[in-house]
Amino acid sequence: MVRLAVIPGDGISSEVVPEAVKTLEAASEIYEYSLEYETFDFGVERYLRTGQAVPDDFDDFIRSLPDKFDAALFGAGGTDPRVPTGISAQPVLHGLRRGLDLYANVRPSRLLSDDLTPLKGKTSDDIDFVVIRENTEGYESGTAGNFKVGTPDEVEIRPEYNTRKGVSRILEFAFEHTQRLGRTNLAMAEKGLPDGLWSRTFADVSARYPDIEARHVHVDTLAYLIVTAPETLSVIVAENRAGDILSDLGGAIQGSRGLAYSGCFNPEHEFAYFEPVHGTAPDIVGRGIANPIASIMAARMMLEFRGHQQAADAIEQAVRAAISTGAVTRDLGGRNSTAQVGDAVREALRNPNR
Secondary structure (H helix, E strand, C coil): CCCEEEEEECCHHHHHHHHHHHHHHHHHHCCCCCCEEEECCCCCHHHHHHCCCCCCCHHHEEEEEEEHHHHHEEEEEECCCCCCCCCCCCCHHHHHHCCCCCEEEEEEEEECCCCCCCCCCCCCCCEEEEEECCCCCCCCCCCEEEEEECCCCCCCEEECECHHHHHHHHHHHHHHHHHHCCEEEEEEEECCCCCCHHHHHHHHHCCCCCCCCCEEEEEEECCHHHHHCCCHHHHHEECCHHHHHHHHHHHHHHHCCCCCCEEEECCCCEEEEEEEECCHHHHHHHCCCCCCCCHHHHHHHHHHHHHCHHHHHHHHHHHHHHCCCCCCHHHHCCCCCCCHHHHHHHHHHHHCCC
């Protein structure tokens, strides 16, 4: 049984998320798991219809999600020229992350076809690492503010706070995740003080995992390694801002941000949420050319989380098969529409030996 809350959000999300849902439906027929889902229309389109991007009881809605659903599939939240600044599905993102304390953002960077990477001479054997990003502290803590707005003396303050509790638990999650993957190499990315909170906590936590080679690497050095020697990387754990940047770079070396996806977890909870991480792409909304693969792979990650490994593996193989036949959107050099790529994935899912 999979009980799924589907929240497409803004921009191209309403085009790509349905392709992921259709793929989950196809997989449920083949692999005989029960799929129940409900779709919620939070964001810009709702605002244009009702004057509210989210309902008045939105905080209650967020708190109730783990009681009603096993997971959520979210698209994206972002600005839209049709509405005032600040009107979007972004509250969904903040509610899921901070409201439900889903502090561990896991973003795989795994090359799906050797032809896609812009890195010369690199193959799928070289690009297969995971970025684990702290998801609730740092620069997205919600504590930013402005004063003297619109004047020459305007000031913006955006503190990046980290707590011992927050740093400890994301590092512990990363070491445990490394072990679950059967890997032995973990790099911690930061640009802080040598004796700062992250450095000291990393030393303390890594001492409890002697079988894992743990390295503290400056974030700029890790960015360099991602584009020059990705084969040396296995699992990266990072504070909020560094993790965001490094994981987007990981999407780029896969071939497109349209392939990048993530899951957000708290190991103390049974509920998690999953999303493509390519944003709302307002420049291509409504053109039918957005890449649905990130959404489909986010759905695949959700199935893995819920214990449906065979179906999850089959979806990934179907994605790889569709790419190998050239069924890709323009960001990957193809001519296929969003719907055509989704159809190609589901065709490969239903006929894996064709």
